[in-house]
Amino acid sequence: MERLAGRIMLSSGLRRASLAFLAGLVTVLALPPFNIFAVPFLTFPVLVWLLDGTSGQPEHGPLRRALPAFSLGWCFGFGYLLGSLWWLGNALLVEADTFAWALPLAVVGLPAVLAIYYGLAAFVARLLWSDGAGRIAALAVAFAGAEWLRGVLFTGFPWNAIGMAAMPVPLLMQSVSLVGMVGINLLAVFVYAAPALIGTRKGMGVGLTLAAALVAAHVGYGAYRLHEPQPPAAEPQTTVRIVQPVIDQARKLDDSERASVFEAHLALSAAPPETGGKRPDIIVWPETAVPFILTDNPDALTRIADVLQDGQLLVTGAVRTEDAGAGLPPRYYNSVYVIDDRGQIVGAADKVHLVPFGEYLPFEDLLSRMGLNAIAASMPGGFSSAATRTILTLPGGRTLYPLICYEAIFPNEIGSDALSTGALLNITNDAWFGDTPGPYQHFQQARLRAVENGVPMIRAANSGISAVIDARGNVVSGLSLGERGFFDTILPGRAALVAAPEQQRRHALVLVLFMMVFAILSRFGFVFRQN
Structure with missing residues (x-):
């Protein structure tokens, strides 16, 4: 494992970019309809080792030294999003005479733009990088933040958030009721990336122990929830x-x-x-x-x-x-x-939340003069929200x-x-x-x-x-x-969640994120010890 990690760290140029792209592309196999749960445990260590080998020019400041990490994160994200969103092009072929020209924009252009979030995640993580388990935590926090931004900026498009791969079956879905998707994204990336510590040794004991504990808690809570009595049918009983x-x-x-x-x-x-x-x-x-x-x-x-x-x-x-x-x-x-x-x-x-270019045309006055229309709306201007x-x-x-x-x-x-x-x-x-x-x-x-x-x-x-x-x-x-x-x-009934009300859950999650970032920045505490 150490030899493989070393070879990936020392790769350069097109080979490094290709490895990042392929790692992202292969990660798609963890999503429906494939649901090969183990795949991210192989692909995220590759991303970690690639980032380990990204140093930049030593005479530059930390921001410029972290810029190569952005390109690696972008390549990883482009592979992941290209592999998981290519089917969007099928919608353009329904009326191919009108919309086929936009195939490259939907199939390649959209993943290329969305991959910027993953580039930013790698960039931020590299700023907080260390030799031990702290860098795994940094990557997890950065990815969780990037996925949150992907879901809210420019109307948002959180399709196939990275943590979704950690929840292929009900046993592995229950934790989302406690920490929401932001928390799942954070914890999933930490666990996925933890095997990278085997290749570099530093922080391996603490990092793998924490990852194993998170997996056990994830599975254990799922088993507990599913073992509880099923909620009674809704009243009045509804067929x-x-x-x-x-x-x-x-x-x-x-x-x-x-x-x-x-x-x-x-x-x-x-x-x-x-x-x-x-x-x-x-x-x-x-x-x-x-x-x-x-x-x-x-x-x-x-x-x-x-x-x-x-x-x-x-x-x-x-x-x-x-x-x-x-x-x-x-x-x-x-x-x-x-x-x-x-x-x-x-x-x-x-x-309320319409699909840009599908149900309505952003910048309608400008784009309609160029002959563009919303794909799924035949009426002028598309739908209103x-x-x-x-x-x-x-x-x-x-x-x-x-x-x-x-x-x-x-x-x-x-x-x-x-x-x-x-x-x-x-x-x-x-x-x-x-x-x-x-x-x-x-x-x-x-x-x-x-x-x-x-x-x-x-x-x-x-x-x-x-x-x-x-x-x-x-x-x-x-x-x-x-x-x-x-x-x-x-129709089945509602479940009594073993969790705080929604706002309290969100506030608790923000607090956890802040504490993790603080621990990484200060590089102290037993979880983030470097040696």
């Missing part, structure tokens, strides 16, 4: 049907297919329960399932009323329109409607916390008011991405939100993966990617 129609995206965009797309949803909704059980109380359709402006089509609301039985509700994704005033074009919203058995819309919520998130209160008192499409990847999108709702509701249309890793990654991130908040999740996806997930991340029932049909299941 949910999720419809997964698997409508090809090109067909959804075809005006001549709109009636048949609508009827496909209705047919699956009207089917009797497969096991002869209780009919569903709530039927859930995916994002933008209704292929026209529902309020402009009273006949469509009548058809929905014809299908729904007494007391049943339909929760569906749809485009909502709103008059913007005299002389102004109408506003369009990516929304979720609640419709009762009389065909009346009794609840609605609009999407809601100012605040609206909790859906259903007749009978049930409540749902709506997260439309990729809103479910943002831990900070879920406020403390979600903890008192009956379920998180995630409706999405992953048909844009075909049979690629994208839908699997999206599903896993939505699953983590249920565990993080101790609230079950109802997830309806046009092409999959649809599921009802309990508050501990277990899939109660679901349909796999590309499987057309529906399923009925009883």
